C-alpha cells in the first residue's frame with residue numbers, strides 16, 4: 001500500500017472545480033438523504049433512547065469482546081459453519097483464496113463488504129485468476145469505473161446519471177443517449193443475472209454477528225447478497241470482530257436505527273440472517289481483526305469500533321458533501337473515515353483530521369453515539385504533537401491550539417459553522433460561495449456572539465495550562 | 466487474535482442494558498403494517514376466498530407464464546419438487562409464498578427455508594405474492610425478534626417490499642437484482 005500523504009483538500013478542490021455539476025448534485029443528493037433521515041427519526045418517539053441503547057450494547061460487547069467472539073465462533077461451528085481467524089488483511093485474503101482454490105472456483109459473485117474493501121481483496125483475487133463480480137449496483141459501477149467506492153452506503157454517489165450512462169455504454173453496450181435510472185438499472189440487472197447463475201461461490205460481508213446463535217446478518221436493498229447465497233454452492237462471509245452483538249433481541253435496536261440513519265427508510269428491503277449452510281453447500285466465516293484489536297487499545301479512539309457503517313455522518317457533513325468521497329484517498333471517507341483511517345497510517349492520513357469544520361453535526365446524527373467530532377479534534381492533537389501537519393495547516397491551525405488544550409472550548413464553540421469560516425485555512429474554505437457550509441444545514445441555535453468574538457473576549461480568562 | 470483482543474480491551478467494563486420493547490397499547494397493527502409496506506413499495510389486498518384470490522392474481526399478472534408456489538394453498542405450473550438446483554428457478558414469473566408473520570412497524574414479512582422450500586425462489590422470481598394471516602402481525606422490530614427462531618432456520622430473511630436501489634443518480638428504482646414487485650394477500654388460509 002502506498003504511504004504517499006493524501007492531499008485531501010487539494011483533491012476536494014479538484015472535485016469542486018471539475019465543472020458546475022458534480023459537486024452541486026453530490027451535495028444536494030446527500031442533503032436530501034439527510035433530510036429523509038431527520039423525518040423518519042423524528043417519527044419515532046424513542047429515537048434518542050434507541051441511540052443510547054445501541055451505544056451501550058456496543059460498548060458492553062466491545063469491553064467483553066473476547067467472550068463474544070469466542071461464543072460466536074463456537075455457535076457458528078455447531079451449526080456447521082467453518083470458522084477461520086485472520087489477524088491481518090493478508091491473512092484474510094490468503095484464507096479466502098485458499099478456500100476458493102480448493103473448490104476450483106473461477107467465478108465469484110460478491111455483495112458489498114467494507115472489510116473486503118479494507119483488505120483490497122478484489123485485486124488480490126483477480127491477480128490469481130478469479131473473475132470477481134460486484135453485485136451491488138453501486139459497487140459494480142465503481143468496479144467498472146476502476147475506482148474505490150466513494151461512500152460506504154452509496155458507493156457511486158459522486159457519479160451522475162450521465163457518467164453512468166457513458167460508462168455502461170462503453171462496458172456493457174447500453175445506448176449512450178439513454179440517461180435514465182430505470183433503463184440503466186434494468187440493463188445491469190440483465191447483465192448480472194447470468195453471473196449469479198454461473199458463479200461457483202459467493203461472498204458477503206456482515207452488518208452484525210450474533211454471538212448467542214452464531215448467526216450473521218446482512219442488510220441490502222437489492223437482494224443481491226441473498227441471490228448470491230441462494231444459488232452458489234459455497235458462501236464465504238468476511239466479518240470484522242467488532243460486528244458482534246450478544247443476543248438476537250439486540251437486533252431489534254440496530255435494525256430500527258440502521259437504515260433510518262443511512263437513507264431514511266424504515267429498514268433495508270432485505271434483512272437476512274445466515275445461521276448455517278444450505279443443505280449440500282458449504283459456508284465459511286473469516287473472523288478478521290485487521291487493526292481492530294489495536295484500535296480497541298487506543299483510549300481516545302476505541303469507541304469508533306461501535307460504528308455500524310450507516311453513513312449518516314457522511315451525509316450530514318458539509319465538508320464531505322462538497323469534497324466527494326474519493327478525495328479522502330481511503331476506504332472510509334467523511335467523518336467516520338477521518339477517525340478510522342489514521343489508525344491505519346498516521347502519515348498517509350495526517351491531513352484528514354483537518355478536513356472538517358468541527359460543526360459537530362456528525363456526532364448529532366450518529367446512531368451509536370460515537371463522539372466523532374471530539375475524536376477528530378483528538379486526532380488533530382496527535383498530528384500536531386507529531387508535527388505531521390503541513391506548514392500551511394500548522395500556521396492556520398495555530399489559533400486552534402487553544403482548542404487542543406481545552407476541549408471545553410471546543411464544546412462551547414456552538415457556532416462552529418461560523419467559526420470554521422473565520423478560522424479554517426483557505427484550503428478548507430474552497431467553496432465558491434462562502435456561506436455554503438451552513439447553507440442548508442440545520443445549524444444549532446447561534447449565540448449572538450460568534451466563537452471568534454467569544455475567543456477574543458475570553459482569551460485572557462483561560463485557565464493556565 | 467484473542468490474546469490481542471484481551472490485551473487491548475478497555476478496563477472499564479460497560480454493563481449490558483435492559484431492552485424495553487416499546488409497545489404501544491391499542492395500536493392498529495394491520496393498518497400500520499399496510500402503511501409501512503406501501504411506503505416500501507408493496508401492494509396490499511384483502512382476500513375473502515380462493516376465488517377472489519385467483520381472479521386478482523389473473524388481473525395482476527396477465528402475462529405470467531411460469532408460476533411457482535411454495536405453499537400447498539396455491540398451485541402453480543412449476544413444482545418445487547422437480548427443482549434439483551436453485552438456478553432452475555430463473556424463469557419464474559411469479560412466486561407465491563406464505564409468510565410466517567409480518568412486522569407492523571416496517572411492513573416486513575419473515576421467511577425462512579421452511580416457507581421458501583428453495584431459497585432462491587424469493588429472489589429469482591420476477592414478482593412475489595406473499596400470503597399473510599392478518600392476525601400474525603408483530604408490532605415492531607423488538608417484538609419481531611422474539612418470534613424469529615434462528616436455532617430452527619439456517620436462513621431467515623425479513624423482506625420489506627420489492628428489491629430496490631438508488632445507485633444510479635440517487636433515483637429510486639424498484640426491481641434491482643431481486644423481485645420487481647411484491648403483492649401481499651391478507652388471508653388466513655386459501
Ligand code: SF4
Nearest residue numbers: 307308310311313366
Ligand atoms: S460513525 Fe456513526 S454515523 Fe458515521 S457511519 Fe458509523 S455509525 Fe454511522
